[in-house]
Amino acid sequence: MEVILGLWNEGLAGLEKNASEAETQHRAARTALAQFKKLRDSGALTDPDATRAEYEQKVREHKAASEQWQNAANVLTEAVGELDVSPRFTRQRSSTAARCPGRLMLRGRG
DSSP: OHHHHTOOOHHHHHHHHHHHHHHHHHHHHHHHHHHHHHHHHHTOSOOHHHHHHHHHHHHHHHHHHHHHHHHHHHHHHHHHHTSOOOHHHHHHHHHHHHHSTTOOOOOOOO
């Protein structure tokens, strides 16, 4: 009808469309914020500071376990390096390993 009467203004129609879209987006954001507040107040969401603290604690525990493992690996490497392994024993160990997978036979010093 506006077009027939010559009252149609494209610039004004674009502004009305933009205002309508902005109102819809504002309503959606307001609803999302209300849902977030409800979840936060009910305790369903964790506190970000608590999450960061828990993460940092796990990082420290991982670092300590890694250092402990590295120390044990170094001690094991030193202990294996002290064994007297002759070429004959190395061949025997290789054939035993081929026959019995999953089983390692070591001969100590004697």
